[in-house]
Amino acid sequence: MLSHEHAHAWIERWDRQQEGYLPDREERFTALIDAVETGRPDPVVIDLGCGPGSLSARLLNRLPDATVIAVDTDPLLLALGRAEYDGLPGLRFVDRDLRVPGWTEALGLPRPADVAVSTTALHWIPGDQLKNVYAELAGALRPGGMFLNGDHLAVADARLDALEVALGTRAAERLFAADPPEDWASWWAAVAADPELEALNLDRDRRKASAGHHGSESGLLSTHVNALRAAGFTEIGTLWQRGNDRLLCALLP
Numbered sequence: 657m658l659s660h661e662h663a664h665a666w667i668e669r670w671d672r673q674q675e676g677y678l679p680d681r682e683e684r685f686t687a688l689i690d691a692v693e694t695g696r697p698d699p700v701v702i703d704l705g706c707g708p709g710s711l712s713a714r715l716l717n718r719l720p721d722a723t724v725i726a727v728d729t730d731p732l733l734l735a736l737g738r739a740e741y742d743g744l745p746g747l748r749f750v751d752r753d754l755r756v757p758g759w760t761e762a763l764g765l766p767r768p769a770d771v772a773v774s775t776t777a778l779h780w781i782p783g784d785q786l787k788n789v790y791a792e793l794a795g796a797l798r799p800g801g802m803f804l805n806g807d808h809l810a811v812a813d814a815r816l817d818a819l820e821v822a823l824g825t826r827a828a829e830r831l832f833a834a835d836p837p838e839d840w841a842s843w844w845a846a847v848a849a850d851p852e853l854e855a856l857n858l859d860r861d862r863r864k865a866s867a868g869h870h871g872s873e874s875g876l877l878s879t880h881v882n883a884l885r886a887a888g889f890t891e892i893g894t895l896w897q898r899g900n901d902r903l904l905c906a907l908l909p
């Protein structure tokens with residue numbers, strides 16, 4: 657069994673590692689939860705690609721009457737989240753691959769969800785599969801339901817894209833000039849070297865949870881907007897942005 661303290665230390669390290677790529681990560685979480693807070697005080701929320709639960713936990717901190725169902729396919733990140741937030745009322749982790757149709761049936765939703773959220777996760781899913789994910793998601797949300805996706809989503813125009821990237825790079829350089837955080841590969845290498853995580857690392861390798869993902873077309877804003885429209889979302893726009901780091905909001909009629 658992974659102890660709470662051990663998981664806590666890894667999640668703190670995870671959050672800092674993620675901030676290296678997202679200097680405004682906390683501000684983006686705050687903006688996302690602000691949007692959720694405009695609805696009922698006890699929403700049913702799905703967190704897609706939740707990782708170790710950073711967003712889910714922050715959401716429950718502000719909306720303690722919410723029910724959050726946090727879905728991911730990485731056994732190690734799920735185990736960290738379960739150990740860290742064991743007993744946190746309203747939070748449940750579900751082990752499912754979003755690319756495999758039928759994932760919403762495993763969520764055990766008490767009623768159609770009010771909101772779905774996601775941060776830095778859905779660019780992992782290739783465009784053709786993303787269409788299916790959004791179509792299935794739309795069926796799990798109530799009429800009028802909301803989807804909020806915080807991610808690096810690029811525009812197709814080359815000069816504008818370069819400017820957006822530059823803004824993110826400058827912000828990160830300013831924030832971390834004196835003390836840069838470890839990168840993604842270093843974090844995973846450290847995890848792989850932790851004997852207490854050996855069984856989880858083996859499970860991770862067996863499931864190929866770390867398979868490459870970058871370079872897929874779902875890093876484009878238009879891929880998400882088009883797939884969301886095809887899924888039935890009628891109002892789609894950016895609620896918050898720094899460079900190409902956006903909080904995309906999509907609403908069902």
Ligand SMILES: C[S@@+](CC[C@H](N)C(=O)[O-])C[C@H]1O[C@@H](n2cnc3c(N)ncnc32)[C@H](O)[C@@H]1O
Pocket residue numbers: 674704705706707708709710711727728729730733752753754755774775776777778780781865
């Ligand atoms: C960079 S992490 C972000 C985690 C968390 N949302 C956060 O902001 O800290 C990306 C997450 O997406 C998850 N993910 C990627 N593809 C997935 C899939 N097909 N099904 C479920 N989760 C997926 C990964 O396992 C990982 O936990």
